Amino acid sequence: MVNKILMGILLSIVLIVSGCTGSAPESQSTQDIQEEGASVSDSPSEESDSQSADSTGEVKEFSLTVKKFSFTPGEITVKKGDTVRLTITSEDTSHGFSLPDFDVNEQIPSGESVSIEFIADKSGEFTFRCSVFCGSGHGSMSGTLIVQD
Numbered sequence: 001m002v003n004k005i006l007m008g009i010l011l012s013i014v015l016i017v018s019g020c021t022g023s024a025p026e027s028q029s030t031q032d033i034q035e036e037g038a039s040v041s042d043s044p045s046e047e048s049d050s051q052s053a054d055s056t057g058e059v060k061e062f063s064l065t066v067k068k069f070s071f072t073p074g075e076i077t078v079k080k081g082d083t084v085r086l087t088i089t090s091e092d093t094s095h096g097f098s099l100p101d102f103d104v105n106e107q108i109p110s111g112e113s114v115s116i117e118f119i120a121d122k123s124g125e126f127t128f129r130c131s132v133f134c135g136s137g138h139g140s141m142s143g144t145l146i147v148q149d
Helices: 002-020
Strands: 059-067 070-072 075-079 083-090 095-099 104-108 113-119 124-129 142-148
Touching (some): 075 083, 083 095, 095 113
Antiparallel strands (some): 083 113, 095 124
């Protein structure tokens, strides 16, 4: 029991430290979004050259807003094999978006938007969190990605 608690604390420290370094996995790309007001779409997008050959599902696009101390929406549901495209906008201060189960860790500068894309290649419920310390409620700032079979 003590070992599980210590492992949880160690994992939390690693996530916070990695979010503060400003580094992101090289496979992730961040770009400023020029258009404002992107909407949530559950319909498939046209196939693009950037879609990975590993994807067997549809392209699902979502717009998220982050602010102290919440993600809106706080829950996203996709199907296994879908390519997930997130446009995340910070409304107040710098935040992060960490989804370790899919090797995603991006910073969202204050007042800006970033685009994140990954393939939902495993099913289950996965927690995403803010990876940049943003104040007293930072530790409880999380949401859920649900990947259905």
